Amino acid sequence: MSDPTLSSAGAAATVGSPGLVSGPAGPRPRRRFSRRNIFLYGTLFVIAVYYLLPLYVMVVTSLKGMPEVRLGNIFSPPVEITFEPWVKAWSEACTGLNCDGLSRGFWNSVRITVPSVILSIAIASINGYALANWRFKGSETFFVILIFGAFIPYQVMLYPIVILLREIGLYGTLWGLVIVHSIFGMPILTLLFRNYFTSLPEELFKAARVDGAGFWGIYFRIMVPMSLPIFVVAMILQITGIWNDFLFGVVYTKPDIYPMTVQLNNIVNSVQGVKEYNVNMAATILTGLVPLVVYFVSGKLFVRGIAAGAVKG
Amino acid sequence: MSAQARPSQLFKNLNAKIASIPMILTALVVFVGGTFWTILYSFTDSKLLPRLRFVGLDQYERLWSAPRWLTSIENLLIYGILSLIFSLVIGFLLAALLDQKIRFEDTFRTIFLYPFALSFIVTGLVWQWILNPDFGVQKVVRSLGFDSFVFDPLYNSDIVIYGILIAGLWQGTGLIMCLMLAGLRGIDEDIWKAARVDGIPMWKTYLFIVIPMMRPVFITTLVIIASGIVKLYDLVVAQTGGGPGIASEVPAKYVYDFMFRAQNLGQGFAGSTMMLLSVAIVIIPWAYLEFGGKKRV
Numbered sequence: 227m228s229d230p231t232l233s234s235a236g237a238a239a240t241v242g243s244p245g246l247v248s249g250p251a252g253p254r255p256r257r258r259f260s261r262r263n264i265f266l267y268g269t270l271f272v273i274a275v276y277y278l279l280p281l282y283v284m285v286v287t288s289l290k291g292m293p294e295v296r297l298g299n300i301f302s303p304p305v306e307i308t309f310e311p312w313v314k315a316w317s318e319a320c321t322g323l324n325c326d327g328l329s330r331g332f333w334n335s336v337r338i339t340v341p342s343v344i345l346s347i348a349i350a351s352i353n354g355y356a357l358a359n360w361r362f363k364g365s366e367t368f369f370v371i372l373i374f375g376a377f378i379p380y381q382v383m384l385y386p387i388v389i390l391l392r393e394i395g396l397y398g399t400l401w402g403l404v405i406v407h408s409i410f411g412m413p414i415l416t417l418l419f420r421n422y423f424t425s426l427p428e429e430l431f432k433a434a435r436v437d438g439a440g441f442w443g444i445y446f447r448i449m450v451p452m453s454l455p456i457f458v459v460a461m462i463l464q465i466t467g468i469w470n471d472f473l474f475g476v477v478y479t480k481p482d483i484y485p486m487t488v489q490l491n492n493i494v495n496s497v498q499g500v501k502e503y504n505v506n507m508a509a510t511i512l513t514g515l516v517p518l519v520v521y522f523v524s525g526k527l528f529v530r531g532i533a534a535g536a537v538k539g
Numbered sequence: 540m541s542a543q544a545r546p547s548q549l550f551k552n553l554n555a556k557i558a559s560i561p562m563i564l565t566a567l568v569v570f571v572g573g574t575f576w577t578i579l580y581s582f583t584d585s586k587l588l589p590r591l592r593f594v595g596l597d598q599y600e601r602l603w604s605a606p607r608w609l610t611s612i613e614n615l616l617i618y619g620i621l622s623l624i625f626s627l628v629i630g631f632l633l634a635a636l637l638d639q640k641i642r643f644e645d646t647f648r649t650i651f652l653y654p655f656a657l658s659f660i661v662t663g664l665v666w667q668w669i670l671n672p673d674f675g676v677q678k679v680v681r682s683l684g685f686d687s688f689v690f691d692p693l694y695n696s697d698i699v700i701y702g703i704l705i706a707g708l709w710q711g712t713g714l715i716m717c718l719m720l721a722g723l724r725g726i727d728e729d730i731w732k733a734a735r736v737d738g739i740p741m742w743k744t745y746l747f748i749v750i751p752m753m754r755p756v757f758i759t760t761l762v763i764i765a766s767g768i769v770k771l772y773d774l775v776v777a778q779t780g781g782g783p784g785i786a787s788e789v790p791a792k793y794v795y796d797f798m799f800r801a802q803n804l805g806q807g808f809a810g811s812t813m814m815l816l817s818v819a820i821v822i823i824p825w826a827y828l829e830f831g832g833k834k835r836v
Contacts, residue, residue: 470658
């Protein structure tokens with residue numbers, strides 16, 4: 227930092243001669259390796275390692291053979307990489323009497339998640355639209371009940387829903403579970419859509435009314451095309467939420483259509499047989515893979531989705 | 540808004556009403572109806588099937604004298620209080636660290652938040668593996684030469700709930716960090732400049748200026764954490780299955796087991812009503828403050 231021009235300028239400034247530059251202007255340049263920065267990045271790095279460790283352990287364990295798992299250290303990388311645990315977890319792991327692996331749970335989860343996401347978003351977006359633009363007497367009351375319903379512990383409503391589903395003949399079926407997911411996704415999604423539609427300029431809605439568009443016309447031709455980002459946010463929220471669900475899957479379905487999380491738990495926590503930890507970890511990653519991919523691909527939209535849950539109406 | 544009732548508007552509102560039928564049904568039948576149904580039947584002696592034979596507070600008396608329920612409540616209290624404190628503290632500290640105009644902010648945020656994308660089942664199973672005394676952390680530390688090192692929270696009934704807490708915090712703190720970060724970003728830059736001009740140290744600025752300013756964020760976060768804690772279920776099922784013995788039972792699991800396994804519906808209903816009550820204790824004052832105050836303004 228012994229720049230001659232700098233020191234001369236400093237000297238000039240102390241003399242106070244007019245017309246000369248009085249020292250460097252602007253904030254002092256930060257040094258890259260200040261103690262503060264080392265502490266800051268060091269802390270962040272250590273925390274990041276802690277957060278990444280379980281993912282690392284999962285991957286590493288799933289790539290080892292059982293002898294290596296028994297002898298070695300869970301943190302050490304595999305000496306001999308094998309994909310056999312993955313294959314086994316996918317197509318051979320046993321739950322009870324069935325030994326066709328997690329693939330069945332995976333496809334069940336797909337068959338549950340896809341219609342649930344579509345149905346819940348369709349219902350909630352129309353609800354939100356009606357609440358934002360077509361208020362009727364009592365609509366706000368229903369909305370408030372809905373929002374409070376989001377805080378009621380699921381356990382309170384578990385059994386009444388069993389009875390309702392049994393009455394309409396859908397208890398223990400895939401569609402029963404789809405309905406349950408649509409019901410419990412409704413509060414947060416309706417809130418999300420209502421807030422978004424309210425934020426759209428009202429002139430747009432009025433202009434469409436003047437032009438003679440009705441309830442459905444405005445919804446399909448104006449609201450949906452203008453709200454694609456919020457639909458994506460809702461999809462991210464629902465895909466991860468429904469894929470990760472365990473309680474509803476275990477209560478409202480039967481063993482052949484158990485979603486992946488339930489099957490995973492049954493495989494890993496089954497008491498009979500020799501524990502194959504590498505297969506268990508491979509199965510665990512496989513189950514976590516879908517939401518992880520959604521998370522890493524969607525990036526900031528995911529954050530927006532979960533923050534939407536926190537923003538009050 | 541001029542309220543001119545035209546006949547066409549009535550017809551169009553009919554459309555909106557038809558479109559809202561799923562919402563109305565959900566709100567009235569499932570949320571309100573289901574809740575009252577459960578409360579009503581918690582006063583009956585329903586066993587395998589629900590039946591309306593009232594026994595007063597019998598189910599509740601039995602509930603509160605069941606060791607398993609008492610353990611569940613104790614666990615939920617320990618887990619709840621610690622998870623509230625640690626989530627808020629860790630979440631806020633992480634957010635404050637990320638708010639220092641650092642590089643790679645997005646990378647760090649992505650890393651801290653990714654566990655939140657994973658299910659509680661996956662979280663529980665990973666931590667079950669890491670905390671496994673024969674293979675996990677305990678074995679690794681012992682192999683470094685500390686032969687008597689003991690770290691087996693999942694196999695020790697005195698501390699098993701802390702093992703679950705570790706996993707729960709790993710999964711959930713990212714979310715709190717994100718909420719806190721949004722709150723910090725909402726603070727006016729000028730506050731920081733003013734504090735710096737006045738020579739107030741950074742930690743004091745956070746403690747006495749920024750945190751009080753973030754009161755609404757803290758309250759919202761608190762409600763989110765609190766309503767999530769009562770639902771604690773999957774994590775316990777995956778990580779310990781309630782064991783060893785009944786040491787890590789939680790109310791949600793008690794309710795599920797009595798409703799769908801032990802075929803003792805009355806106990807399940809009584810337990811779930813108690814869960815509802817505990818949520819109401821948190822939610823009603825909050826709603827009163829939040830929405831009751833708004834109307835007056």
